[in-house]
Amino acid sequence: MNDTSQNKPSAAADEAAINQELLLNHEYDGIREYDNPMPKWWVWIFWGSFYFALGYFVHYHLTGNGESVAQAYDAEETAAREKEAMAVMGSEVTEESLARLMTDEKMMTDAAKLFGQRCGPCHGQKGEGLIGPNLTDEVWIHGQPQLMNIHEVVSEGLQTKGMPPWKRQLSPIELGKVTAFVGSIVGTNVPGKAPEGNPITARPGQVAVAPSGSPATAASATATTAAPSSTTPSPTTAATATAPTAPANAAPAATAH
Numbered sequence: 176m177n178d179t180s181q182n183k184p185s186a187a188a189d190e191a192a193i194n195q196e197l198l199l200n201h202e203y204d205g206i207r208e209y210d211n212p213m214p215k216w217w218v219w220i221f222w223g224s225f226y227f228a229l230g231y232f233v234h235y236h237l238t239g240n241g242e243s244v245a246q247a248y249d250a251e252e253t254a255a256r257e258k259e260a261m262a263v264m265g266s267e268v269t270e271e272s273l274a275r276l277m278t279d280e281k282m283m284t285d286a287a288k289l290f291g292q293r294c295g296p297c298h299g300q301k302g303e304g305l306i307g308p309n310l311t312d313e314v315w316i317h318g319q320p321q322l323m324n325i326h327e328v329v330s331e332g333l334q335t336k337g338m339p340p341w342k343r344q345l346s347p348i349e350l351g352k353v354t355a356f357v358g359s360i361v362g363t364n365v366p367g368k369a370p371e372g373n374p375i376t377a378r379p380g381q382v383a384v385a386p387s388g389s390p391a392t393a394a395s396a397t398a399t400t401a402a403p404s405s406t407t408p409s410p411t412t413a414a415t416a417t418a419p420t421a422p423a424n425a426a427p428a429a430t431a432h
């Protein structure tokens with residue numbers, strides 16, 4: 176390289192002299208470098224993105240304050256479905272309105288998730304029973320699995336038996352959905368906890384699927400036929416009625432899992 180620059184005429188020599196000036200003082204194994212600072216715009220972009228990334232990392236990954244696009248989408252979808260559920264259920268909780276929810280497949284997929292989160296720890300992800308009884312069999316402890324009865328049990332809980340009340344922890348719509356979900360799994364017989372209670376005489380939601388007659392009369396018909404066959408529809412009296420057998424049931428179950 177030295178050879179070529181020396182052989183060249185003066186223009187090249189001048190250039191070499193200028194280049195010499197720009198050369199930095201240090202040298203590493205014969206390698207020398209120019210001082211060519213990055214353009215300002217480039218440096219600004221560099222530091223800009225660096226600090227942005229820091230802020231981003233803190234906001235989204237450390238504090239968890241930031242909502243990812245996926246989370247925002249999920250939240251929006253949930254809100255939309257909530258509205259839809261409200262429309263399906265109406266403002267009043269009745270056997271029919273719950274039955275309407277129960278037959279709405281989309282709602283039930285949603286409710287299955289909610290059930291898994293809130294009820295799954297005690298009743299199993301599919302309602303197959305764990306600490307709490309199997310909700311998928313055709314045997315029921317507290318009255319009949321009519322939707323309004325389930326709604327009552329879930330809202331008020333069975334405090335002495337370890338079933339928490341949910342009316343303050345769930346919104347009315349969530350209560351409705353989770354109730355309807357329980358109704359939808361009755362009789363699916365997912366293998367799990369052994370049956371406890373009395374065989375059921377009516378399935379929830381038979382009301383809604385019956386194609387003939389107005390839903391209102393069908394509902395009251397099922398309700399009245401269900402009533403005499405069960406000991407009593409009230410969960411509290413039912414609880415006391417089954418009290419002698421309950422501890423015996425509960426004890427091995429608690430140790431089994």
Ligand code: HEC
Pocket residue numbers: 290293294295296297298306307308310314315316317318325328329333336337338339341353354357372414421
């Ligand atoms: C902390 C545990 C626990 C959680 C959480 C829980 N349950 Fe229960 N649940 C129980 C127990 C225990 C019983 C049985 C009470 C008894 O033996 O009388 C029960 C009973 C029930 C019954 C009555 C079943 C029958 O055969 O009469 C229903 C319905 C029910 N739970 C629904 C739910 C729903 C819906 C949720 C979620 C919103 C839920 N439970 C959450 C423990 C729980």
